[in-house]
């Protein structure tokens with residue numbers, strides 16, 4: 001199936017990697033369905049891409065709400081007749097030392113980074129099984145394999161998504177593709193979710209200096225989607241060349 005025939009739904013497409021992925025895929029001819037909570041950003045992106053000839057639909061989406069995720073997936077079918085790829089990208093990274101006990105932020109990360117992906121699987125898998133094809137692209141992080149102080153819970157959610165993706169691949173992989181894309185430090189609004197001002201400053205000024213453009217991750221996602229149906233790119237780890245960890 002050519003890229004122009006594919007319908008790709010992207011969660012968390014109002015900024016950063018999700019937005020860049022919508023741009024790259026729309027430019028390559030895919031029909032793109034974008035979701036996030038900030039609908040004014042989605043509307044602006046959709047109208048910009050449509051102005052360039054892209055085929056784009058958007059819908060408000062909160063991935064912590066199971067019914068919302070189901071409605072988002074159904075919406076792709078209503079607008080474009082089918083869904084071929086679900087890019088579960090929505091995420092947040094409020095880093096903090098565990099001893100600060102920021103339990104609300106832990107819960108939020110579990111809800112968005114982990115349960116949001118599970119709700120995506122639950123929403124899209126039956127349709128993929130019915131049509132005998134489909135692809136899950138899960139955007140994790142290098143933190144799905146590397147743990148550093150302040151990132152324990154964030155890493156925990158990403159390790160979990162990596163484990164679930166591998167299990168999913170083993171169970172449904174004969175006809176359905178499962179791809180993990182694990183970015184290193186990438187330009188986006190992600191560090192703004194760090195609530196501790198000093199930690200946020202450190203993250204932005206020290207650890208987030210050599211950044212990939214979000215488009216680099218979008219190109220990796222497009223590469224995995226654009227392979228023939230019998231080729232499943234299982235994992236892509238993409239770091240800035242200068243990133244050590």
Ligand code: NDP
Pocket residue numbers: 011012013014015016017018035036037038039061062063064089090091092093112139140141142182183184185186187188189190191
């Ligand atoms: P951004 O903060 O720029 O984007 C995060 C996106 O997630 C936004 O579109 C936001 O939209 C969306 N989002 C957050 N909460 C929800 C929710 N409850 N429901 C729906 N959408 C939601 O950061 P990135 O682009 O960097 O993040 C994208 C993914 O990349 C994340 O999973 C992140 O963990 C991962 N990643 C990023 C790295 C980086 O250095 N940037 C490195 C490694 C991984 P809205 O607020 O409008 O709902």
